[in-house]
Amino acid sequence: TQLLEQSPQFLSIQEGENLTVYCNSSSVFSSLQWYRQEPGEGPVLLVTVVTGGEVKKLKRLTFQFGDARKDSSLHITAAQPGDTGLYLCAVVYGQNFVFGPGTRLSVLP
């Protein structure tokens, strides 16, 4: 079993729609990060959440860390084609830095 699970695996939506993707685990983490990766490039950090229940906003992106610090969600409002990419959550687990399998988002114009 994977440490982090992400859902949905794939998501294709029209420009202007809202969406939420999820990152879940049975383990508790001191922090969790979200990244976006475009093909052929390294992941780019979007946000780090640290406190249970924390909500952070980055323009049209809203990130929430679960109260128990086991899960997180990313909500995008009025998605744009530029939001297309692979969204990855990641945590430090012991000495490892572990990524979830990702949600591949496609926003169609």
Next chain:
Amino acid sequence: SQTIHQWPATLVQPVGSPLSLECTVEGTSNPNLYWYRQAAGRGLQLLFYSVGIGQISSEVPQNLSASRPQDRQFILSSKKLLLSDSGFYLCAGVYGGAFFGQGTRLTVV
């Protein structure tokens, strides 16, 4: 700020040939360093991590090895490449947050 230089960006190698991918770190000392592999459309699979010079931990048994001869140098190697070694390889450092190289796309033919 921390940066990782990773090269080459693309590589085409025949089956059975050796491999050496190198990344170097700037802007920090004694970071934890990681090698990931990403198959097309998939998430990042942790291959190796290192917490210091000469210290390598392997996450997945395979045809690859890693070395850390200097604090800021992390090398991924293979003696004989297999077709299944094709993929996108990312070097990452974690010192506070995570920072990434630009990746190497390896095609074994």
